[in-house]
Amino acid sequence: METERIAVAVRPRGSLEAADLGFRLARANFARLYGANALVVVSLALALALSLPNRLVLVGALVWWLKPLYDRVCLYVLSIALLGKPPAIIDTIAALPRIVFGTGLGGSLTWMRLTPTRGFTTPVLQLEGLRGRERVKRIRVLSGRESTTSLGVMAVCSGLELALVVAGLQILASFQPDGAVLEFWTETLLNPSQWLLGVELGLYVLAICAIEPLYVAAGFTLYINRRVWLEGWDVELAFRRLERRVRAAVALAALCLGFALALASPPPARADSPPPRCAVDSAEDARPCIDSVLAEPEFAKSVTVEIWRPRSFTGKLDFFGPLWRWIGSLLSNVVRVGAWLAVPAILGLLAVAIARGVRARRPRDSRETEGGIEIRRGFDLRPESLPDDVLAAARARFAAGDASAALSLLYRASLVELARRFGLRLPASATEGECERIARTAPDGALVQDFSLLASAWLHCAYAHRPPAPDEFDALCARWVTGFGARA
Numbered sequence: 001m002e003t004e005r006i007a008v009a010v011r012p013r014g015s016l017e018a019a020d021l022g023f024r025l026a027r028a029n030f031a032r033l034y035g036a037n038a039l040v041v042v043s044l045a046l047a048l049a050l051s052l053p054n055r056l057v058l059v060g061a062l063v064w065w066l067k068p069l070y071d072r073v074c075l076y077v078l079s080i081a082l083l084g085k086p087p088a089i090i091d092t093i094a095a096l097p098r099i100v101f102g103t104g105l106g107g108s109l110t111w112m113r114l115t116p117t118r119g120f121t122t123p124v125l126q127l128e129g130l131r132g133r134e135r136v137k138r139i140r141v142l143s144g145r146e147s148t149t150s151l152g153v154m155a156v157c158s159g160l161e162l163a164l165v166v167a168g169l170q171i172l173a174s175f176q177p178d179g180a181v182l183e184f185w186t187e188t189l190l191n192p193s194q195w196l197l198g199v200e201l202g203l204y205v206l207a208i209c210a211i212e213p214l215y216v217a218a219g220f221t222l223y224i225n226r227r228v229w230l231e232g233w234d235v236e237l238a239f240r241r242l243e244r245r246v247r248a249a250v251a252l253a254a255l256c257l258g259f260a261l262a263l264a265s266p267p268p269a270r271a272d273s274p275p276p277r278c279a280v281d282s283a284e285d286a287r288p289c290i291d292s293v294l295a296e297p298e299f300a301k302s303v304t305v306e307i308w309r310p311r312s313f314t315g316k317l318d319f320f321g322p323l324w325r326w327i328g329s330l331l332s333n334v335v336r337v338g339a340w341l342a343v344p345a346i347l348g349l350l351a352v353a354i355a356r357g358v359r360a361r362r363p364r365d366s367r368e369t370e371g372g373i374e375i376r377r378g379f380d381l382r383p384e385s386l387p388d389d390v391l392a393a394a395r396a397r398f399a400a401g402d403a404s405a406a407l408s409l410l411y412r413a414s415l416v417e418l419a420r421r422f423g424l425r426l427p428a429s430a431t432e433g434e435c436e437r438i439a440r441t442a443p444d445g446a447l448v449q450d451f452s453l454l455a456s457a458w459l460h461c462a463y464a465h466r467p468p469a470p471d472e473f474d475a476l477c478a479r480w481v482t483g484f485g486a487r488a
Contacts, residue, residue, distance in 0.1 A: 006082055010233045013225050015149035022221035025078060026213050029086045033077045033217075036092040038209040040073050043344035045205045049198075051340040052333075056197040060204055067212065068108035071122050072099045074216040079127055082224070090355045093348045104131060119219020120150035141230070146222040153222075157215040161207040168203040244464060383416050391477055403467035407458045410480055414451050417484045418442060432459055450483040 008021065026033055044066060048059045073092060076099055080087050087095070099105075104125035108118070115121060121139050124130055130138050173184045188196055227233065293299070387393040390413045398406035415435065418424050422442045432455055439451050457476060460466045468476065 006233075008082065010228060012229050015145050015222065015225070018146065018221045018225035019149060019153055019218040021225075022078075022217035022219070023214055025081065025221060026217035029077065029081045032086045032089055032092070033074060033081075033213050034209065035089045036077055037070055037074050037213050039089065039093065039348075040096075041070055041205060041209050041212075043348075044069075044341070045201070047340035047344060048337065049201065051337045054194075056194070056201050060197075060201050063201070063205060063208070065109065065113065067208070068105060068113065068118065068122070069100070070208065070212050071118065071216045072103050072105060072126055074213045075122060075126055075220060078217055078220050079123075082220075090352055094352045096348070099126075107131075116154060117147050117150045117219075119154065119215050120147050120222055122216075123220060123223045142223070142226050144226060144229075146226040150219050150222055153215060153218045157211050157218075161204070161211045164207040164210060165200065165203045168206075169200070172199065383420070386413050386416065391481060395477065398470075398473055403473070404461050406473070407454070407461050407468075407476075410454055410476070411458045414454055414480070414484050418447075418451065447483050450479045453479065 008025070013021065041063070045059070045063050048062055049056065052059050073096075076095060077086050077092055108115075108122070108125065112118075120142075124135055124138050124142070128138065169185075169188060173181050176184045187193065188200070192200065386409070390409060394406040394409045397403075397409065418439055422444075424438055424442065436452060436455050440448055442448050454476060457468050457472070461468065
């Protein structure tokens with residue numbers, strides 16, 4: 001787990017506070033989380049209902065049984081949202097093959113389907129990728145008060161799903177004429193008609209779309225909180241911040257020590273290669289050499305291999321007639337369900353392909369202008385946002401004690417000049433490292449080297465709080481004038 005990228009405060013929490021954090025995480029990513037979940041749930045429910053129109057009870061049971069699939073879709077969105085920006089709905093649909101075939105879904109739909117702590121243990125399968133005994137050992141380690149709380153979350157969420165279905169039926173019952181409400185509920189509970197079964201199925205699908213993301217979010221944050229308690233992520237982050245302060249000195253010391261050891265160690269002695277077992281000068285001499293090798297004990301063993309082969313069957317298969325008919329009926333139903341399931345899958349693939357094609361054909365970002373780009377990760381990169389004399393303004397800010405603002409001004413001006421000169425395109429989410437990699441594609445090598453030094457100074461000042469010395473800043477300004485200033 002990349003703890004440094006977690007978007008929430010990393011600290012040990014109580015179980016109920018951790019579950020509430022999951023609800024807040026689901027609320028913060030409402031559109032993408034609920035959109036992806038509803039798209040999967042509704043598509044599967046419609047496909048099953050259209051393929052089995054006379055067996056809606058079986059359809060409802062299948063929709064309930066497929067909950068581990070919905071959980072994995074929600075967990076995919078939440079796990080990425082916890083480390084930064086959540087994925088778009090189209091990206092989640094594109095990741096469905098990996099979610100279905102690479103997260104242990106088969107076990108969750110069979111012998112692990114009735115696990116009461118499914119929301120708490122699913123991250124072990126999907127995020128850690130553990131199977132078999134490793135998964136069992138990991139769950140034993142993680143089990144604690146959070147796993148107990150997950151049972152309560154499951155009970156509450158199941159009650160809310162039932163309440164939503166009953167509330168929807170009660171709204172429908174309120175439209176019945178006087179004296180027919182009792183008959184309506186009797187028919188609904190004991191002998192529902194086909195249209196009532198359809199209404200109940202629709203209400204249950206809506207209840208899953210509304211409650212299941214909350215259940216998954218609470219289980220996911222309970223899992224994260226348990227790992228924080230066991231693995232001390234807060235302490236780890238504190239040590240990583242301390243590590244960044246001494247990393248340069250440790251690297252220099254290790255380099256010097258390695259250089260000293262390399263000078264002090266004697267050169268390795270050359271070992272003479274063993275003589276060949278026999279000399280072969282021509283093809284006629286090869287046969288005695290081969291015979292001598294085959295005469296060794298390693299080649300004197302013989303192994304007997306037994307192979308099982310099926311016998312030919314001459315009996316009659318008439319008694320399998322009913323079985324063949326049942327298997328044929330089952331296969332026909334499976335093919336019919338698969339055909340209906342293929343419809344949303346094909347539509348999803350088409351939507352992904354269209355979205356990627358539109359994104360590839362779009363010549364510029366919506367926030368780009370003719371002279372460059374406007375906003376990238378908090379930087380205003382419009383040419384009109386820069387002062388007339390960039391160097392004088394940067395020197396004035398550095399003299400005032402604001403080294404970060406001075407370097408930021410030179411850094412922004414360099415990006416604007418690179419975009420103007422060479423037409424470089426920077427994505428909206430480009431980091432400093434990505435900007436530096438894109439800048440290396442410019443044909444001017446000296447200009448690229450100047451930008452690399454400036455970016456390194458900016459990173460050390462902005463994130464390590466290590467501003468350059470006055471003479472170092474003067475050297476950067478001199479390089480900037482000969483490079484970017486001369487071309488401005």
